[in-house]
Amino acid sequence: MWRKSKPYLLLLPAAGTIILLFFGGIFDGLLKSFGYFPAIGETELTFAAYDSLLHSGSFWESMALTLRIAALSSLLSAVIGALVALALFFLNDSMKSASPKAWHRLFQLPLTIPHLVAGYIIVLLFTQSGFVSRLLAAFGWIDDITDFPVLVNDPFGWGIILTYAWKEAPFVALMLYPVLSRIHGSWREVSRVFGAGNWQFVREVVVPVMMPAWAIATFIVFVFTFSAFEVPYLLGVTYPSVLPVYSYQLYTSGTLSDRPEALAVNMILAAITILLGLVAYYFSKRWNVLKGWG
Amino acid sequence: MSDLRIIDIEKRYGAVQPKNDASFMLRPVRLSIREGEFFSLLGPSGCGKTTLLKLVAGLLEADGGEIWIGDKNLTNVPPESRQFAMVFQQSLLFPHKNIEDNVAFGLKMQKVGKKQRLKAARDMLEHVGLSGFGSRFPDELSGGQQQRVALARALVANPRVLLMDEPFSALDPGLREEMRELLSRIQKEFRVTVLFVTHDRDEAFALSDRIAIMGEGALRQVGNARELYERPDTTTVAAFLGLRNILSGALENGRFVSSDGFLEVDGISQLADGDYFMVIRPEAIKTAESDQSGHVRIQGIVQEMKYSRGMYSLKVRAGNQLLECLFTTAQAEKTTVGEAINLLVDMKEVRFLKE
Numbered sequence: 013m014w015r016k017s018k019p020y021l022l023l024l025p026a027a028g029t030i031i032l033l034f035f036g037g038i039f040d041g042l043l044k045s046f047g048y049f050p051a052i053g054e055t056e057l058t059f060a061a062y063d064s065l066l067h068s069g070s071f072w073e074s075m076a077l078t079l080r081i082a083a084l085s086s087l088l089s090a091v092i093g094a095l096v097a098l099a100l101f102f103l104n105d106s107m108k109s110a111s112p113k114a115w116h117r118l119f120q121l122p123l124t125i126p127h128l129v130a131g132y133i134i135v136l137l138f139t140q141s142g143f144v145s146r147l148l149a150a151f152g153w154i155d156d157i158t159d160f161p162v163l164v165n166d167p168f169g170w171g172i173i174l175t176y177a178w179k180e181a182p183f184v185a186l187m188l189y190p191v192l193s194r195i196h197g198s199w200r201e202v203s204r205v206f207g208a209g210n211w212q213f214v215r216e217v218v219v220p221v222m223m224p225a226w227a228i229a230t231f232i233v234f235v236f237t238f239s240a241f242e243v244p245y246l247l248g249v250t251y252p253s254v255l256p257v258y259s260y261q262l263y264t265s266g267t268l269s270d271r272p273e274a275l276a277v278n279m280i281l282a283a284i285t286i287l288l289g290l291v292a293y294y295f296s297k298r299w300n301v302l303k304g305w306g
Numbered sequence: 307m308s309d310l311r312i313i314d315i316e317k318r319y320g321a322v323q324p325k326n327d328a329s330f331m332l333r334p335v336r337l338s339i340r341e342g343e344f345f346s347l348l349g350p351s352g353c354g355k356t357t358l359l360k361l362v363a364g365l366l367e368a369d370g371g372e373i374w375i376g377d378k379n380l381t382n383v384p385p386e387s388r389q390f391a392m393v394f395q396q397s398l399l400f401p402h403k404n405i406e407d408n409v410a411f412g413l414k415m416q417k418v419g420k421k422q423r424l425k426a427a428r429d430m431l432e433h434v435g436l437s438g439f440g441s442r443f444p445d446e447l448s449g450g451q452q453q454r455v456a457l458a459r460a461l462v463a464n465p466r467v468l469l470m471d472e473p474f475s476a477l478d479p480g481l482r483e484e485m486r487e488l489l490s491r492i493q494k495e496f497r498v499t500v501l502f503v504t505h506d507r508d509e510a511f512a513l514s515d516r517i518a519i520m521g522e523g524a525l526r527q528v529g530n531a532r533e534l535y536e537r538p539d540t541t542t543v544a545a546f547l548g549l550r551n552i553l554s555g556a557l558e559n560g561r562f563v564s565s566d567g568f569l570e571v572d573g574i575s576q577l578a579d580g581d582y583f584m585v586i587r588p589e590a591i592k593t594a595e596s597d598q599s600g601h602v603r604i605q606g607i608v609q610e611m612k613y614s615r616g617m618y619s620l621k622v623r624a625g626n627q628l629l630e631c632l633f634t635t636a637q638a639e640k641t642t643v644g645e646a647i648n649l650l651v652d653m654k655e656v657r658f659l660k661e
Contacts, residue, residue, distance in 0.1 A: 208411075217400060
């Protein structure tokens with residue numbers, strides 16, 4: 013009995029902390045989003061916060077902006093990440109020297125930089141008074157630094173998208189590269205002998221093989237960018253703001269009565285993330301693309 | 307005629323190759339393989355046979371020489387345009403494609419319509435005894451079945467030449483035998499030209515119309531199985547073909563005397579005087595009870611007797627030499643290990659070589 017339950021008992025402190033903080037936090041947020049706020053005398057459970065949110069124009073604008081930024085960031089990261097992974101794969105294939113390793117390390121570099129620092133790098137590079145616009149002005153490609161497009165703190169969110177593309181593309185590449193490295197070196201020879209050129213090899217073998225990992229990596233990037241706070245807070249505009257920033261703005265607005273709405277935003281974010289996770293799981297099962305890997 | 311001609315093709319490996327291959331070099335090879343012929347490259351590991359096969363496939367770039375098929379020079383044609391097919395040591399099927407799609411891969415690359423290529427794939431799977439397996443995935447098949455699929459994939463594209471790189475070496479002996487029979491039948495049926503690489507003598511002998519023996523990056527001898535076995539040009543070829551009775555000695559005035567002086571043979575008038583190696587095939591040695599005309603008598607002590615597939619292999623100490631002989635069960639029953647034995651060597655079956 014003791015031997016059977018020992019591992020569970022040993023895990024209990026860690027598991028307890030996680031359950032208490034994670035699920036406890038979610039449960040507390042859920043209760044408060046339903047208007048349960050004993051501090052201000054509210055003990056009744058209502059959908060008022062959700063109702064108010066779903067009828068608020070600001071919420072839907074935030075939702076649209078969040079979805080747009082998350083979708084474009086994921087798409088850009090997925091494409092750049094796949095290209096980087098493919099470049100590393102073919103580089104490794106064609107070169108016998110240490111160069112591929114050096115390239116590999118270089119592409120891993122953005123992974124080590126925190127998101128907040130990445131955001132500042134984008135600020136330094138892409139504001140109208142930033143490094144890129146000054147360089148372009150110095151070379152005479154633009155007349156004045158004000159001619160440089162507004163890419164940071166812009167309503168579309170280009171600054172945020174650029175930051176995520178730069179930060180997450182190596183993550184996608186890193187997820188794909190081990191899958192690509194499983195591709196048998198001789199498969200290239202097989203496909204060549206049977207008449208496949210480079211492009212056909214990529215289409216017939218490489219892409220189908222990397223598809224599941226690619227989809228999962230892109231999904232992770234989407235979910236992360238969908239619910240991330242610090243980069244949009246630093247590089248976004250005050251209105252419209254992405255949902256996590258919108259929630260923060262509501263929470264710190266000064267009135268306790270806005271807090272259920274702030275927490276309702278978080279609950280909606282969590283619900284959408286779970287829903288997307290289920291959809292991704294369903295498709296990964298249905299594609300069945302891992303079949304045959306044994 | 308679409309004969310495959312390999313004209314002085316050569317390959318040197320530079321410093322970027324792994325250290326153990328740094329000095330390897332394929333010396334100029336000249337071969338002509340007839341259309342529909344089953345031709346094998348036979349040699350020990352590392353002798354350059356796979357390098358030669360990959361040069362023919364175009365997977366390696368030659369440092370010199372040319373490859374022709376019929377009147378077309380293929381030397382600078384990339385592998386994807388040569389219309390060859392290849393079966394490797396491992397089946398190398400694509401794990402994400404089902405069996406039918408794997409077999410139809412070459413046809414798909416040739417832009418053959420889906421219906422037509424899948425029908426061709428199904429037909430070819432029937433030829434290799436795998437009808438009904440089309441919708442399965444490679445990991446659901448055994449090693450032997452996977453190699454049959456690889457064979458079907460190679461044949462369905464109707465290749466000018468089928469290249470095979472030790473395709474059965476990863477299979478167990480029973481399966482290997484079965485695959486040989488299948489390949490032999492299919493090759494005759496489709497009249498496809500096959501260039502087959504192997505280090506297995508029995509496999510090459512069982513399958514090939516002609517065989518090229520390779521060693522140390524060079525072509526040693528080309529011929530059919532019987533020619534090579536009975537009339538090897540060099541002791542290296544003889545030794546590789548399993549002929550261990552190689553006695554060095556000198557020939558003077560028609561008389562050969564082995565280096566240790568134990569064996570003396572008279573009446574060899576057709577050869578000039580000089581140093582020679584006398585190669586005696588195990589089958590050419592009989593017990594002294596047999597007819598003695600045209601034979602040389604040797605006395606020795608039986609050192610070892612081993613039974614294998616209906617015959618006894620004997621090792622007999624004769625002077626400094628250890629001779630290998632093949633005896634029938636009846637002959638072997640009359641002798642035991644440690645006993646003196648009188649042997650007769652049939653001189654018609656003996657070959658004298660300069661190197």
